Amino acid sequence: MTAASATRIAELLSAAERVSIISHVRPDADTIGSALALGQALRGRGADVAVSFPGPEPLPGSLRQLPGSELIVSDDALPPAPVTVVVDAATLERIGGLAAVFAASDRTVCIDHHVSNEGYADLDLIDPTADCTAVLILDVIDALGTELTADIATCLFAGLVTDTGSFKWARPASFTVAGRLTAAGVDSAYWNRILMDSHPFDWLTMVSGVLDTAVLDESACGGAGLVVAVMHADLMAGLDWEDGESVVGIVRTAREADVTAVFKESAPGHWNVSLRSKAAVDLVPIAAAFGGGGHTRAAGYSDAGSADEVVARLREAL
Ligand code: MN
Numbered sequence: 157m158t159a160a161s162a163t164r165i166a167e168l169l170s171a172a173e174r175v176s177i178i179s180h181v182r183p184d185a186d187t188i189g190s191a192l193a194l195g196q197a198l199r200g201r202g203a204d205v206a207v208s209f210p211g212p213e214p215l216p217g218s219l220r221q222l223p224g225s226e227l228i229v230s231d232d233a234l235p236p237a238p239v240t241v242v243v244d245a246a247t248l249e250r251i252g253g254l255a256a257v258f259a260a261s262d263r264t265v266c267i268d269h270h271v272s273n274e275g276y277a278d279l280d281l282i283d284p285t286a287d288c289t290a291v292l293i294l295d296v297i298d299a300l301g302t303e304l305t306a307d308i309a310t311c312l313f314a315g316l317v318t319d320t321g322s323f324k325w326a327r328p329a330s331f332t333v334a335g336r337l338t339a340a341g342v343d344s345a346y347w348n349r350i351l352m353d354s355h356p357f358d359w360l361t362m363v364s365g366v367l368d369t370a371v372l373d374e375s376a377c378g379g380a381g382l383v384v385a386v387m388h389a390d391l392m393a394g395l396d397w398e399d400g401e402s403v404v405g406i407v408r409t410a411r412e413a414d415v416t417a418v419f420k421e422s423a424p425g426h427w428n429v430s431l432r433s434k435a436a437v438d439l440v441p442i443a444a445a446f447g448g449g450g451h452t453r454a455a456g457y458s459d460a461g462s463a464d465e466v467v468a469r470l471r472e473a474l
Pocket of ligand 1: 186187244269287288289319
């Protein structure tokens with residue numbers, strides 16, 4: 157693996173006639189927006205491009221509306237390519253069975269912003285100071301010399317608005333990028349609503365059930381405070397998995413706690429744990445201790461057992 161510049165990656169991509177682009181499992185707006193933006197830029201230059209992500213969770217409905225989604229193929233139909241690019245995935249485990257396509261490709265590229273990413277491709281562009289992978293994709297598109305169309309800008313904006321929580325924790329550079337993207341024609345109000353503030357009515361019932369379980373411990377985390385909530389699998393019946401992703405944003409509003417943990421039951425006894433912190437606690441080592449990863453203020457991991465068991469395990473680790 158080699159730490160690579162956007163320029164070096166653009167040189168490799170501009171010479172490729174076929175490119176496969178891989179997003180991570182449980183795809184979010186940053187990984188899909190990044191893939192579709194890069195895919196459209198390369199297609200515009202005449203390359204044959206396919207985008208995919210590993211199952212079993214389907215693409216969230218909101219992301220199906222993004223421009224360029226016709227580039228997406230099912231994970232068993234993605235061909236090995238002269239160049240394969242993985243976007244927004246801190247490890248190869250995050251691309252599941254598509255790691256075989258990655259391994260069978262002649263040249264590989266990783267573009268990501270996760271601090272835990274140690275690099276795994278021939279060329280790695282990893283910048284943990286970037287708010288999202290999409291801004292790194294913009295660097296590559298600029299290095300390619302490709303025009304920033306409204307469609308490409310919309311896909312990049314999807315990653316930026318989502319990974320910054322509607323710019324609530326955006327760094328200064330991200331506001332500069334947002335200015336470029338909106339000037340290129342992004343309908344920011346529309347995409348903010350579609351990606352951040354839109355749920356089916358049953359979502360309200362689910363949120364109510366999760367908030368019912370919320371417990372506050374102000375003495376946890378060395379006095380920084382912890383709030384825990386549990387989302388049992390039956391609460392998600394009839395909802396898409398991505399409708400569960402935003403609940404942590406509500407729970408974390410509790411002023412008394414620096415750390416928030418939401419335990420989401422994906423199947424009976426199997427849990428995806430979302431961690432958030434506001435100012436004091438670094439979540440990266442905590443998530444890593446459970447085999448997970450992420451960022452200083454937003455991380456996650458998986459665990460198995462009863463709700464009481466998985467909650468107790470986290471509380472012991474804090
Ligand atoms: Mn991201």
